[in-house]
Amino acid sequence: MIDDPNSPPQGGNRLTAWIGNSLLKITGWKFEGELPNHPKLVIAVAPHTSNWDFFLGVAVLFALRIKIRFLGKHSIFVPVVKQLLELIGGIPVDRKSAHGVVGEVVKQFDSQEKMILAVAPEGTRSPKFPWKTGFLAIAHQAKAHVALIGFDFARKRVIFGPVFQSEGDFEKDMKVVYQFYATVPAKYPEKVVFPNNIKQ
Structure with missing residues (x-):
């Protein structure tokens, strides 16, 4: 089968x-x-309120036969563990880097013809607001599309939501992000925090 140059990376x-x-x-x-x-693609996966999210994500990854990358602290990329993490898509990032995390990941995108970065915009399983916007900055600088994927635990649906390219107005982009995920029931809804003007 001929690989489509416009398709996501296969795995x-x-x-x-x-x-x-x-x-x-x-x-x-x-x-x-x-x-x-x-x-x-920069794929945002949410709501993230449970360890079950990880196992569900692995099943989805396997089913879709795609290759993804994810971020990890550079300090955990030690011998043996490093090989394993890189094998499953880990990218070591150093927050003290002169280029910053965004710059480091953008360099990874620029060096690849195809790449999917998966992130949890909340950054934690605990209630947190506002969500992090680093994934938008990465997508904007790397000229990658942002794809929102939601895990609807009420209906047991993996929902492929809005897809867009950020023009650099992250406040505007986050409205799209919040509005979509506010319609996606988490396993533990009480752990998800949205702006007051977003209807759930």
Whole structure:
């Protein structure tokens, strides 16, 4: 099969795809919508209120057969662990870097023809507001599309939401982010905080 230059980076194989689809089927989760067809994506995944989010995310990753990257503190990228983290998509970032975290990740995007970065904009499983906007800055500078994916625990749906390119107005972008995720029930809704003007 010829690789589409405009498609997201592929990963996994038939076995991992079968495992992912089987886990979703057994647990009753289904997809609603489709992953956008862009070679460079910054995927925001929320609401993030439970450790179950990670396992669900792995099942989704396997089922979609995509290769993602995620951020990790450079200090945990020690021998042996480093090889494992990089194998599953980890990117070491140093917050003290002269370029900052955003600059470090943008360099990664610039060096790749295809790349998906997955982030949890809340940054924690505890109630937090406002959410972090670093993912928007990365997408803007890397000229990557932002894709919002929600885990609806009430209906057991993985929802593919809005897709957009940031023009640098992060306050405007975050309104889109908050409005979408306010419609996505978390496993623990009391841990999710939205602006007062956003209807849930």
